[in-house]
Amino acid sequence: MPAAVALIPARQGSKRVPGKNVRRLGAHPVIAYTIAAALESGVFDAVIASTDADETAAIARHYGAEVPFLRPAPFAGDRSPDIEWVEYTLAELRRHGRTWDAFALLRPTSPFRTAGTIRRAWARFLAQDGVDSLRAVEPCGQHPGKMWVVDGDRMSPLLPGAPAGQPWHSTPYQALPPVYVQNASLEMAWTRVVFEQRTIAGDVLVPFFTDGYEGFDINDRFDWIVAERLIADGEAALPQVSRVPYEAQWANSNSIR
DSSP states (O other): OOOEEEEEEOOSOOSSSTTGGGSEETTEETHHHHHHHHHHHOOOSEEEEEOSOHHHHHHHHHTTOBOOSOOOGGGOSTTOOHHHHHHHHHHHHHHTTOOOSEEEEOOTTOTTOOHHHHHHHHHHHHTOSSOSEEEEEEEOSSOGGGOEEEETTEEEESSOOOOTTOOGGGSOGGGSOOOEEEEEEEEEEEHHHHHHHSOSSOSOEEEEEOOTTTTOOOOSHHHHHHHHHHHHTTSSOOOOOOSOOOOSOOTTOSOOO
């Protein structure tokens, strides 16, 4: 069985939801649910959080993740691409004699992803021949066939290739070709892709189709309110966390109202 490591990105500087990776959702900071799911899955030889903040590191360690070092500031900006911190993290760990065949990115802002979700994705990834990576996707809510590129006073369809005489923008939704959008719940890839191609995806990707709220991602204040409502109404459940709640005082620990 290939050796795999879970990488959990948790930089401090979110602008849309300040402190979102450690903001309390239910009884725990939201990062706790991703750590718990990763540990329970049994897929990974190590679960490592990547953060630039001591406070976040302390919370991640409390819930069972490793934080062997803090992420350097140049790799923690809001425009920093994932490949920078992933490459740095894997290279630094390799320098200390720790290597894995594959890695997964598990973002804390997908709190409804479970251990079962991870196991299902891992089995699909391993079953594929000749792939570089796997990425979670779900049906696209806004079909690109109905989207336009605006250039001054003119516009043109974003999606070309419609049948002659029947442009996508004038086609009923039910007749449009299925299109999927990536969500943030998980990605898996062979570590060779990072070191040989300097990318986290490579060229050959397999889709992983999430079910229900597995792919729900908290990007802004509205998403947070929706997540709280889904939990309150019993429509979505958070993974079980075996650790006692982290009780240190941290900024913005209450849910957004």
